[in-house]
Amino acid sequence: MDNLLGEFLGTMFLIILGDGVVANVLLKKSKGENSGWIVITTGWFIAVMVGIFVCQSAGAPQADINPAVTIGKWLVFGTYTAPQAIATMIVQVIGAFFGAIVVWLTYFAHWGGTEDQGAKLGIFSTGPAIRSTVWNSVTEIIGTMVLLIGVGAIFGAATTDGPVAGLGPYLVGALVWGIGLSLGGPTGYAINPARDLGPRIAHQLLPIAGKGGSDWGYGWIPVIMPLIGGVLGALVWSLVF
Numbered sequence: 001m002d003n004l005l006g007e008f009l010g011t012m013f014l015i016i017l018g019d020g021v022v023a024n025v026l027l028k029k030s031k032g033e034n035s036g037w038i039v040i041t042t043g044w045f046i047a048v049m050v051g052i053f054v055c056q057s058a059g060a061p062q063a064d065i066n067p068a069v070t071i072g073k074w075l076v077f078g079t080y081t082a083p084q085a086i087a088t089m090i091v092q093v094i095g096a097f098f099g100a101i102v103v104w105l106t107y108f109a110h111w112g113g114t115e116d117q118g119a120k121l122g123i124f125s126t127g128p129a130i131r132s133t134v135w136n137s138v139t140e141i142i143g144t145m146v147l148l149i150g151v152g153a154i155f156g157a158a159t160t161d162g163p164v165a166g167l168g169p170y171l172v173g174a175l176v177w178g179i180g181l182s183l184g185g186p187t188g189y190a191i192n193p194a195r196d197l198g199p200r201i202a203h204q205l206l207p208i209a210g211k212g213g214s215d216w217g218y219g220w221i222p223v224i225m226p227l228i229g230g231v232l233g234a235l236v237w238s239l240v241f
Contacts, residue, residue, distance in 0.1 A: 002059025007088050008095040010055025010065040011194055015099025017047035019123055019199055023103055026119040027110040041180035049173035056169075063169070066192040067092055068144050068230030069151065076234035089194070096198025100124055103199075104206050117212030124199035126188035126222050127215060136218075139186040140225035141232065143179055147191050148233025149241075150175040156241060190222030197223050 021043025024032035032039060048065075055063035062079070064070045067089035074085035103123065104111075114120060121127065128136045154171045180189050190196040196219070204214040 003062075003084075004060075004087060004091045006055045006058035006060025006063070007065060008091040008098075009058045010051045010060065010063055011092045011095030011198075012099040012102070013054045014047050014051030014065050015096045015195065015199060016102045017050055018044045018195065019100055019103045020106065021047070023107045023110070023123045026114070026116075026123055027107055028114045030107070030110055037184075038181075041177055041184065044180055045173045045177035047173075048176045049169045052169035052172060064088065065092060065095075065194070066147075066226075066230075067194050068192060068226040068233075069148065070230075071227050072148050072230040072234030075231050076238055092194035093198045093201075096194040097202050098198075100199035100202035101206065104202065104208060111211070112209035115210065117210065120208060120211050121203055121213075121215060122188070124203040125196045125214070125219065126190040127218060128187050129185060131218070133221070136187050136221050137225045139183065140190060140222055141229040143183045143187075143189050143191045144226040144229025145233035145236065146179055146183065147175065148230055149237050150179075152234070152237035152241060156237065187222070191226050191229070193223040193226050195222075 021032075021040055024030050024043075025035050025040055027033065051065045052063040055065055062073075064073070070080065070085055070088050070092070073079035074082070080088065111120065118127070151172060154168060154175065176191075179191060183189060200214050200216075200219050203211065
């Protein structure tokens with residue numbers, strides 16, 4: 001139970017700070033309006049770091065906060081049983097959903113004054129710069145593979161005894177920061193099904209002032225492709241490193 005509570009809270013804080021920085025940049029009359037991609041990627045770095053710390057402190061030392069990581073550990077490394085993995089991934093999505101609600105409440109006065117419906121959706125979920133099912137899928141698979149291989153390098157045998165105690169969350173956050181800076185341009189680097197699905201459901205259900213559609217026609221890509229990338233990344237790590 002502590003494991004599930006930790007994953008719920010860790011993923012919730014991931015979204016509070018991650019979607020929160022996007023809201024700060026995109027919503028009208030926000031103090032951070034138009035501050036740009038560097039602010040967004042830096043905010044997500046901090047969101048990942050804090051999410052991992054919260055997850056661990058709440059009783060989930062593995063701190064996946066990402067179904068793509070969980071499914072890779074389950075199918076490739078056998079870290080989880082099927083019921084454990086499925087339960088973990090479900091609570092991650094639920095945590096992301098509640099984190100999105102917190103962001104909506106925090107910026108409540110700003111939704112009505114922002115006319116751009118795409119910007120509002122972009123706070124909750126990712127979307128492509130150039131819509132292409134094939135290449136958007138490839139981008140998400142590559143980004144998630146880089147995440148899994150990078151996490152393996154941080155915590156695996158290549159680092160001898162692993163990172164200095166307490167340094168792991170900073171290193172994983174920096175890895176996600178790098179993915180955002182380098183690979184995030186085409187799709188907004190979901191690389192985490194819970195990060196996209198939970199907030200997209202929140203966007204669908206919440207009475208957000210002036211919102212448009214939730215773009216479910218694209219929404220399966222940032223869910224399915226990171227799961228595939230997670231398994232492939234874990235496989236590459238297990239076979240090569």
